[in-house]
Amino acid sequence: MIREYLEENVYEAFQKRIKFIFEEFDNIFVSFSGGKDSGLLLNMTMDFQKKYYPEKKIGVFHQDFEAQYTVTTEYIERTFERIKDEVEPYWVCLPMATRTALSNYEMYWYPWDDKKEDCWVRPMPKKDYVINLEHNPMTTYRYRMHQEDLAKQFGRWYRMSHGNKKTVCLLGMRADESLQRYSGFLNIKYGYKGQCWISNQFKDVWCASPMYDWTSQDVWHANDLFDYDYNELYNLYHKAGLKISQMRVASPFNDYSKDALNLYRVIDPEIWAKLVGRVRGANFGCIYGKTKAMGFRNITLPEGHTWKSYTMFLLDTLPPRIRNNYAKKFNTSIQFWHQTGGGLDEETIHELEEHGYKIKRNGVSNYTASKKSRVIFLEQIPDDTDDIKSSKDIPSWKRMCGCILKNDHICRSMGFGLSREQKRNIEYIKEKYQSIEEMEYGI
Known part of the structure; x- marks a missing residue:
């Protein structure tokens, strides 16, 4: 993406984007987490709506994860009570599968689990706009569905319950929060009318991040400038x-x-x-x-083990479901580095060769901006690569072992993202329910 310097600040750019949203989409709702970004987005969107589209109500969606600071709950409740007559409020407290990185024995825990009400972190909110198992108009909800799927399916339900018209969910996502988000905004292939900050989820359901180029300093400056309420947790x-x-x-x-x-x-x-x-x-x-x-600092190898044997030992101690999850990802990584190869800098390639690693170039990597050379390992995956100083992105059994010790079920530290098997095999669900959806909703 070519960097362009425009003679406008991020607030002026936001105003143009939010105007574009109101002109292009029939149904608009804000995803409000209780954080600084979504809180500012909600306030600025409501200011724009009141000034230019007073006849058009927006929705406000809050996905409640049960376990949170008391001041966060107070801020969310304070916000909903302040705006409830001006928006369509949806405070969702439904059981959902939420990832946990605290246990080798559980990949998920379930906020608002109806079978564990006696140990909920806090009581169920008692408001007319709260959606729970006893009051749930959301027809696209499936019991204990994944948290990401719940958020997406809310958007689909919002579209269906609002005349099946073009719908957009506004997110407070910003590019400077992480390289992953930054790279996501660089991909304009699936953007709405060429806009990199708008992406498609379902038919006529989109997500937009009109604050994507804001910095944290911009966020706090705007909160102070406009005297908006915010979550006192930040204090x-x-x-x-x-x-x-x-x-x-x-x-x-x-x-x-x-x-x-x-x-x-x-x-x-x-x-x-x-x-x-x-x-x-x-x-x-x-x-x-x-x-x-928990694998945070340099882990040490127990006496009598190699990193491979220690990894195998740890795998044997895990429940079958968790063990199989790791094994599948490890096997995928090993196969990738033997057959396809990962993109490495020339310095790293030379260092590997100098230390006697049997490697071979395998074309160029399309996943790297500079088209780095793909490198495959001709022999077994190394036990560790502590002697390679120029990069951490090299396969080893020590790297795999670290995922287990950190309860990194997704194996993010090895470059993996969420698999659709972890998201309940989305392709299977699409095929299973597509015909039902078409018959029931005529889409």
């Missing part, structure tokens, strides 16, 4: 000495948040006491989350 984070990049409003059990588990014990001890009894491994993760025990 507590600041007092605790966290960097802006560490301040996340997310499930405390996923792989992004587990390092900050100890803050719950300090900031919100009452909620912390309930977290310990809610998800297996919470207390262990709090104590050992930044130690060798």
Whole structure:
């Protein structure tokens, strides 16, 4: 993507984008998490709507993960009560499969699990606009569906319940939050009318991120400039000495948040006491989350083991479902590095050759911007590559072992993303329910 410097600030660019959204889409709703980005997006969108489209109501969707700070719950409730008469509010508290990085024995936990009501972290919100199992108009919901699928299927249901017209979900996603998000916005292939910040989910259902080029500084400047309400958790984070990049409003059990588990014990001890009894491994993760025990620092090899044998030993200790998940990803990685190869810098290739690794070039990698050479390993995958200093992106049994020790079920540290098997095999679901959907909704 060619970088262009425009004579407008991010707020002016946002105003143009939100105008485009209101002109192009019939149904608009904001995904509100309770964080700084989605909160600002909601406030600015409502300001625009009141000024230019007062006759058009927007929806507000909040996906509640049950386990969160008390001040976050207070902010969400305060926001909904303030805007409930001006928007269509949807506060969703339905059981859903949510990833956990705290246990080798559980890949998921289930917020608002109706079978574990006695150990919920907090009581079910009592508002007319709360959606739960007892009050659920969302016909596209499946019991204990994955959290990502629930969010997507809400958009599909919103379209169907609003005349099957063109629908868009507004997200507070920003490119500077991670390289993964940045690279996602670079791909304009599937953008709506050439806009890289709008992507398609279903027929006539889109997601848009009109703040994608904002920085954290921009967000806080706007909140201060317009005197918007925000989640006071950020004040507590600041007092605790966290960097802006560490301040996340997310499930405390996923792989992004587990390092900050100890803050719950300090900031919100009452909620912390309930977290310990809610998800297996919470207390262990709090104590050992930044130690060798969870693969955070350099792990050491037990005496008498190679990294391969230690990996096999750890796999044998796991439940079959978890073990098979890791084994499938490890086998995929091994096959990839033997047959296809990963893109490596010339410096790394020369270093591998100097250290005697049997490798071969296999064309160029289309996944790298600079078209790096693809490299395959001709012999067995190395036990470790500690002698290679120029890159960490080299296959080894030590790298695989680290995934197990960190409870990295997705194997992100090996370059994997979510598999559709983990998302309940989406192709199978599409085939199974496509004919039913066409008959029932005429689409």
